[in-house]
Amino acid sequence: MRIVEIRVTPIAVPDVPLANTKGVHQSVFLRSVIELHTDCGRVGLGETYGATRTLNGLKAVAPTLDGLDPWHLNDLRRRVEMALPDAGGVNAPTALADHRVVDVVYSAFEIACLDLQGQQAGRPLHDLLGGAVRDTVSFGGYLFFKFAKRDLTFGPDILGEVMTPDALVAQARWLVDDHGFQSLKLKGGVLDPDQEIETMLKLREAFPQHPLRIDPMGAWTVPTALRVIDKLAG
Template identity: 50%
Template structure:
C-alpha cells in the first residue's frame, strides 16, 4: 500500500437526531430529540474512520472550520490534527501553550471528534483493534453503571411509542426502574440523577435503592443543584450510603468547601472538565474522582493522560456520559480497557436510547459490562440507511441546540433552571 493511500481524501460530518425520553434533571427535562454528529474521515484507498460528537450548531460550526484542513494529512499525524484545530477554532493559539485555566472546550471537543476517527483508521491500517493502538488492554471489559433518572411517562408534544419505561417520580418507581436495568443489563452499580425534587425525597429514593440492592454501590448526581449548606445538612443521611457524591454544588470553590466535611469522595464532570482546571482542583482538594469524557477532554489519548495525572495526585478516574450512540460507546470502551486505574464503573445513557447508527444494531451490555467490539479499529461500521434516517430526523425535528429548560416550561411555565435549586 503506497504512502499516498494513507492520506485523507475527504471528511464528512452528518448531523443526526434520535429519540430521547423525557428524563428529568436540574436543568429541566430532555427534549424529544437528542442531537449528535457522525464524523467520517475517508482515505484515498477508501478506508473510512468514524467519530461521534455533539450535534448543536456551535459544535457543527467548529467541525466545519477544520474539515477542509484535514485533507492531505495522514491519520497517524495527530499533531497535525491538533495544529489544524488550534489554527481554526477560536481562541486561535499555540498547541504548545499552557492549558488555559478557564478551559478550552471548543478546541478539545473538535480534536476529540476527529481524533477518534483518526485512531479508527490507524487500527484499520494496522489490522489491530483500537485499544491495541492505544497501548493494549489491561482488562477484557469495561464496567458500566445503571443510570437512573426521574422521568415523565411521555413527552407532551411528541410521545414516543418506543419509550415503555413509563412515569418514574417516586422512590418505588425508581426502584422499579433500577430493577429493570439490573435485570436486563446486569449492572453492578447504580447512579441516581438528582436535583429534581427536594433533596430529602431523593435520599428517600437512595435509601429505597439500598434496601432493594444491598450489594450495589450507589451514587447521586444533583448536577450542582444543592447549596453548600444544603449539602452540609444532608451529609448525615448520605454518610455510608454512597461510593461517591457527584457535583452536589455548582463550582470548584464550593466543591472544595464541601470536601472539608464530606465523608465520601466527591466526583465531578462539571467543575473539572479541562486540563487547565486541574491545578486549582488539586490546590482546593475539591474533587477526588474525575469523570472523564473524551468528547470534551480532547479525545482518547487525552483520557489516558488524565488517568495518568490521576495516578500522580491520587484522583479516582471513571467516565461521564451524555446521550450517545454506538460509535461513542465503542470509543469509550476501547479506551476504558486500556486504563489501569479506571476505579469506578462508567456512566452511559445507552439503555435509554432505542435508535442506533451502526451495523448490527445496539451493542450488548451484559453482566454490567461491555467488551470492545472486535475487528480492526473501533470495530463498528455505519448503517447507511440508519444514518440517512437519523439525518432526516435532524432536518425535520427543528431542534438545533439542547434546551432542557425550554422543554420543562411546557410542563411548568414558571420553571427556573438557576442553581442552586435547593
Template identity: 45%
Template sequence: MKGTDIRIREVVITPVAFPDPPILNSAGVHQPWALRAIVELRCGDGLIGLGETYGDAPHLELLRSAGATLAGLDPFDTNGLWRRVCEALGGTDSPDRHGLTGGSSPQKTALRVFSPFEVACLDLQGHLIGRPVADLLGGAVRDRVPFSAYVFYKWDAHPPADGPASLVGALPPVDDPYPEAIDPAGIVAQAHRLIDQYGFGSIKLKGGVFPPDEEIAAIRALREAFPGLPLRLDPNAAWSVETSLRVAEETDGLLEYLEDPTPGIPGMAVVAAQAPMPLATNMCVVSPDDIAPGFTQGAVGVVLADHHYWGGLRRSAELAAICRTWGVGVSMHSNSHLGISLAAMTQLGAALPELTYAADTHTPWQCGVDVLERPLPITGGAVALPDGPGLGVSLDRDALARMHENFVRCAIRERDDTSYRRIFEPGYTKRRPRW
C-alpha cells in the same frame, strides 16, 4: 499498509437525531429528539475512520470549519490535526446551553471539536495496522469494561406541546418503554428493569430534580432493594454547600460517591473536606486548566473523564495518569450517545489501568436505536472489547440515512432542557444551587 493511500481525502459530517425520553435533570427535561453528529474520515482504498460527537448547530458549524482543513492529513499525525483544528477555530468559545458538563473556554471548545476527529484517526490507525484502538492506547488491561445502571426521574411520556418546533420538534415524539418514575418506588422499579435486562453491578441516580430529602429517600429505597450494589447520586450542582454537607451526612454508608453536589471547585473543596464519601465530578474539573486548582484544593476524589470534551482518547488516558499521580479515582461520564461513542468508551476503558469505577452510559435510553451494523451489547453489566481492528464497529448506512432524515425533519437544532420544561411549567428556572 504498503501501497495504501492513507492521507485523508474527504471529511463527511452527518447530523442525526434519535428519540429521547422525557428524563429530568437540574437543567430541565430532555426534548423529544436528541442530536448527534457522525464523523467520517475517508482515505484511499475505501478506508474510513469513525467518530461521534454532539449535534447542536453551533458545534456542527465548528466541526465543519475544522473538517474543511483536514484534506491531505496523515491520520497518524494527530499533533498536526490539533494544530489545524486550533487554527480553524481561532480561539472560539462555544459554551453548551444546558451546562451539565461545567463551564466553557476556548481551550475546552477546541478539545470538543478535536475529539471526534482524533477518535476517527485512531480508528483509521487501527485498521491500517490491524490492531484495536486499545492497543494504540497502551494495550488492553481488561477485556470487558463495566458500566453502571443510570436511573432517572422521568415523565411517563412527552406531554402534548404547542411550543416552537425548535424546542418540541416537528416530528411527533416516539413512545419509550420506560414508565413514569417520580418517586422512590418508580426509581426502584426502573433500576430493577435496567439490572434485569443488562446485569449492571452498580446504580447511579440523576438527582437535582426534587428537594434533597425526596432524593435521599430514593437512595435509601435503592439500598433496601439492592443491598449489595454500589450507589451514586448526581444532583448536577443543584445544592448549596450547606445542603450538600447535610445530604452527605445523611447518606453516609449509602453512597459509593457523591457527584457534583455543589457548584465550583471552591464549594466542592469545602464539601469534600467534611463529606464521608468521595466527591466525583464532570462539572468542576472539566479541562486541563481545572486540574491544578481542583486537585490541590482537594475538591474531588473521582474524575469522570469524557473523551468528547477532554480532547479524545489519548488525552483522556493522559488525564487518567494524572489522576493516578494524585490518588484520584477515574470513571467515565456519559451524555445521550450512540454506538460509536460506546465503542470509543469501551476501547478507552479497556486500556485504562486507572479505571476504578464502572462508567456511565445512556445506551439503554436509546431504546435500541443505533447507527451501527452490530451495536455492542451490554451483558453482565459490561461491554466486551470488540473483535477486529480500530474501534471494532461499522456504520449501518441505511440507519444513518434514516437518522439524518430525522434530523432534517425534527426541527430541533440545539439542546435546551430548560426552555423545553418551561413550556409545561412557565415559571421554571434553572438555578445552581436550587436548594
C-alpha cells in the same frame, strides 16, 4: 495515509423527557457521526454532539483537514484551532458547566484518527493507548427522574412520570429485571436533596448487592454535598 474526504452525518434519536440539573431532555437526542476517508481506502469513525454549535464547528473544520496524516494529532489540533478562533462553548449560558467547541470538535476528529491509527498498525486501539487494564467492562443501569411525555410523535412514553423516590425504584426494578444490570447510577440534582437521599436509601433496600452511585452534576453546595454523604454513609 492521508485524509481525502470527510463526511459528517447528524442523526436524531427519539428520547424521553429525562430531567437533570440543566432542565429536561428534548424530544430527540442529537449526535454527529464522523467518517474520515483516506487515500488507502481505510475509513476512521468518530462520534460527538449534534446540536447546532457543534455541527457548525465540525463543518467549518472538515475542509481544512484535507491531506492530514491521521498520526499527526498536533497538526490536527493546530488546524482545528485555526478554523475556530472564536467558537466559544457548546452549552447555553445557563448551564452549570460548559464544553469548548474547539475541544469537542478536536476530540471527535481525534477519535476517528485513532481508529485509523489502530487499523494501519493492525493493533487494537487500547494497545496504542498503553494497553488494556481489563477484559470486560460492565454496563451500569442509568436512572433518571423524568416527566410524563406529552408528545408521542416519536414513540410511547417509557415508564411514565418518575418524580418520586418510589417511582425511581420502580424504574430501577425494570432495568434490573428486564436487562440484568448489576450496578446503578442515579442522575441527581433534580429533586430536593432529602428526597434524593430517600431515593438512594430505598434503592439500597431494594438492591442490597448492587453498587450504587449518585451524580448531582455539581448542583449542590459543599455543605449540602457533605450532608448527603453523611446521610448515605456506608
